[in-house]
Amino acid sequence: MRLILIGFGVVGQSFAKLLLSRTADLYNLYGIKPRVVACIDNGGSALSPQGLDLNRLLDVKRTKGTVASYQARKDKFDSIHIIENVGAEVLIELTPTNLKDGEPGILHITTAMKCGKNVITVNKGPLALAFPSLIELARFNNVNLRFSGTVGGGTSILEFAKRCLRGDRIVSFRGILNGTTNYILTKMEDGLNFQDALIDAKNKGYAEKSPSLDVDGFDAAAKLAIMANWIMGMKVTIKDVNRSGISKVKLSDMQLAQKEGKAIKLIAKCNKNSLDVKPTYVSKIDPICVNGTLNAVTFTSEHSGQQTIIGRGAGGIETASAILRDLIEIKDTLTEKQTIRSLIF
Numbered sequence: 001m002r003l004i005l006i007g008f009g010v011v012g013q014s015f016a017k018l019l020l021s022r023t024a025d026l027y028n029l030y031g032i033k034p035r036v037v038a039c040i041d042n043g044g045s046a047l048s049p050q051g052l053d054l055n056r057l058l059d060v061k062r063t064k065g066t067v068a069s070y071q072a073r074k075d076k077f078d079s080i081h082i083i084e085n086v087g088a089e090v091l092i093e094l095t096p097t098n099l100k101d102g103e104p105g106i107l108h109i110t111t112a113m114k115c116g117k118n119v120i121t122v123n124k125g126p127l128a129l130a131f132p133s134l135i136e137l138a139r140f141n142n143v144n145l146r147f148s149g150t151v152g153g154g155t156s157i158l159e160f161a162k163r164c165l166r167g168d169r170i171v172s173f174r175g176i177l178n179g180t181t182n183y184i185l186t187k188m189e190d191g192l193n194f195q196d197a198l199i200d201a202k203n204k205g206y207a208e209k210s211p212s213l214d215v216d217g218f219d220a221a222a223k224l225a226i227m228a229n230w231i232m233g234m235k236v237t238i239k240d241v242n243r244s245g246i247s248k249v250k251l252s253d254m255q256l257a258q259k260e261g262k263a264i265k266l267i268a269k270c271n272k273n274s275l276d277v278k279p280t281y282v283s284k285i286d287p288i289c290v291n292g293t294l295n296a297v298t299f300t301s302e303h304s305g306q307q308t309i310i311g312r313g314a315g316g317i318e319t320a321s322a323i324l325r326d327l328i329e330i331k332d333t334l335t336e337k338q339t340i341r342s343l344i345f
């Protein structure tokens with residue numbers, strides 16, 4: 001399978017390392033021989049129809065700062081030209097999340113699908129802003145659009161809801177969808193104030209320098225919008241989410257919650273009529289009351305009641321494992337299509 005990687009940061013490099021460590025068993029177990037034929041970052045691109053040497057690509061990125069140094073002559077092709085002209089089955093979109101207009105991710109994804117390429121994205125922006133139209137475009141062009149890594153990192157929250165609960169009807173769900181804010185709130189439970197807990201999260205690499213995406217609830221709201229579309233069939237965007245962040249949570253609120261056997265968590269909640277992200281009192285014995293950077297979601301279904309999935313919500317290698325899951329799925333659907341075609345002709 002020929003892959004184009006667009007973005008080669010934390011997740012892109014983790015994915016390359018994962019491919020290197022899994023080459024043999026990917027073929028033995030799933031019949032997949034992935035070949036990265038193009039890789040693009042802000043500095044340019046590396047191209048090879050035979051497949052890039054991933055060890056060398058990683059080394060070049062580490063030492064020279066851009067994949068463009070992979071070859072002596074730096075290619076000046078822009079990403080759109082590469083997506084349109086390089087032969088590949090799958091585009092993997094790994095550029096930064098932009099929740100204002102979804103770019104450059106939306107353009108990368110739509111261009112790929114329009115020229116018949118399957119897409120895997122871990123970039124939440126395009127889906128949080130334009131989920132229904134992207135799904136429609138994928139159907140129209142008869143390609144797969146997969147996005148397991150956008151919610152829960154490596155924890156298969158989307159697949160759990162969509163597959164394991166198939167046949168039942170999910171009526172609502174609620175949970176913790178952002179590990180950074182959960183870490184900060186956990187530290188506040190231990191006695192740090194919001195500012196000190198935020199500094200601690202930054203020092204540990206859990207929070208960005210400008211942490212608004214996490215602490216103001218945008219990241220959780222984006223994931224909630226994706227889940228509401230995919231799991232509940234709603235046609236919504238991040239703008240439909242009532243959102244408040246955690247920066248106003250005080251130590252005294254925490255202490256009050258603790259006295260009642262509760263904690264304050266940034267809870268994302270979806271039911272038939274509303275989508276909310278806000279700090280909420282949660283009983284300590286509620287299964288979603290997890291600590292540190294963990295994520296947890298409880299699904300309430302018509303027949304099977306409540307079920308909770310818990311796991312690490314982010315991280316390079318965890319998210320790379322979600323990409324691999326998506327890749328295996330795409331391989332299976334392509335094989336199925338081929339089988340049907342050979343039966344017909």
Ligand SMILES: NC(=O)c1ccc[n+]([C@@H]2O[C@H](COP(=O)([O-])OP(=O)(O)OC[C@H]3O[C@@H](n4cnc5c(N)ncnc54)[C@H](OP(=O)(O)O)[C@@H]3O)[C@@H](O)[C@H]2O)c1
Nearest residue numbers: 007008009010011041042094095096097122123314315316
């Ligand atoms: N990190 C996680 O744990 C995690 C988990 C789930 C989802 N995600 C999502 O996954 C995506 C990637 O995350 P990350 O942590 O890998 O981010 P990152 O380390 O910042 O990497 C982003 C990459 O995109 C490249 N890039 C930026 N703009 C570009 C453009 N216009 N054209 C081509 N390449 C461009 C950057 O190039 P340079 O290297 O040259 O700057 C960089 O290689 C984000 O959307 C993020 O929200 C991340």
